Amino acid sequence: MKANTITKESIDKLVxxxxxxILADPITAPFFIAKLGSDINSQMWQEHLExxxxxxxxxxxxxxxYRGSPLAPHFGLEGLGKEAFERWLELFEAAIDKVYEPSSGAxxxxxxxxxxxxxxxNLRISA
Ligand code: HEM
Incomplete structure (x- = not known):
């Protein structure tokens, strides 16, 4: 069943x-594999998901x-460009549509x- 309210549980499900x-996509996967490896069950990945x-x-x-600087790790990602961002957003939207009703997903x-x-x-990637 899709969620119609945003809770920590439904956010976990979204992530x-x-x-x-992201790991199954040829455009986005390499950036993540380079930093976290390809096994989503590894401790490194589990920490990232959390x-x-x-x-x-x-x-x-x-x-x-959450205490961190969200932008910082993205500076070190060689080859990160508009194409990867667009794919990231597309995949995120698809996940949102699987987990949430449109009113919460928006x-x-x-x-x-x-x-x-x-x-x-900030990364000087032209939109
Ligand atoms: C193509 C686009 C993107 C790629 C390839 C990418 C990749 C990565 C990688 C490799 C890390 C570091 C993992 C690690 O070493 O622990 C990271 C961290 C993170 N990313 Fe992205 N990312 C992208 C877009 C985004 C977007 C659009 C958002 C938010 C809307 C986002 C939010 C974050 C956050 C919050 C972290 C954790 C920062 C911290 O260490 O506190 N990323 N990302």
Whole structure:
């Protein structure tokens, strides 16, 4: 059943729906494999999923458990460009549509586009 409210549980589900598709995609996978390896069950990946779940809980719920600088790790990703960002957003939208009813999903769509635009400006990737 799709969620019609945003909770920490549904955010966990979103993150765990999204990253396997990121790892299965030829455009986005290499960036993640280079940093975290290809086994989503590894401890490194599990920590990343938890971090991302906390990040989105901060964005959507004002939860304070994420402490980090979201942009920083993206500076080190060689070859990161517009194509990868567009695919990332497409896959995120597909995961959102699997987990949420449109009225709740809209938040994540808007916010992810906003952040991606901001990241691209900071990374000097032209939109
Ligand atoms: C093609 C686009 C993107 C790629 C390839 C990418 C890749 C990565 C990688 C490799 C890491 C570091 C993992 C690690 O070493 O622990 C990371 C971290 C992260 N990414 Fe992305 N990312 C992309 C877009 C985005 C977007 C659009 C967002 C937000 C809307 C986002 C949010 C984050 C956050 C919150 C972290 C954790 C930062 C921290 O360490 O606190 N990323 N990303």
């Amino acid at each position: 765990r729906t999204f990253y396997p598709t 971090l991302l779940s906390n990040f989105w809980a901060m964005q959507a719920l004002g939860d304070l458990s 938040f994540f769509k808007e916010r992810s586009h906003m952040i991606a635009r901001n990241f691209m400006i």
